[in-house]
Amino acid sequence: MIRKIIAGTRYVVGGVFFCLVCFFFSIAFMFRPFNRENCSICSQTAGKIVLEILGIKVRVKNLERLFSSAASDSPAILIANHQHTIDILVLGSILPSGAVTIGKRSLI
Secondary structure: OHHHHHHHHHHHHHHHHHHHHHHHHHHHHOOOOOOOHHHHHHHHHHHHHHHHHHOOOOOOOOHHHHOOHHHHOOOOOOOOOOOOOHHHHHHHHHOOOOOOOOOOHHHO
16 A cells, blocks of 8 residues: 555656646747757657656667668657556656657547
């Protein structure tokens, strides 16, 4: 029972923190509109900290294949099949700076 309460509290704290980070970053990004780094900065910061709050450790296999020096010079497409809402935080925490994300209109 205590474990469920602690887990629930972590999700609430993580959600509140994520909302605060997005709010403060949106204010900061008003001074640098249309900068492609804005999304990367927000997603990396929020993703890493919220995953830490939730106690989730991310293990990525073969990350060097995606972000090697040869691959970083050329464009790449990473397709994610979202199975859970936490996938957004995980991808945000591992994507390199300058990564641009797009979404499906039907998901909005």
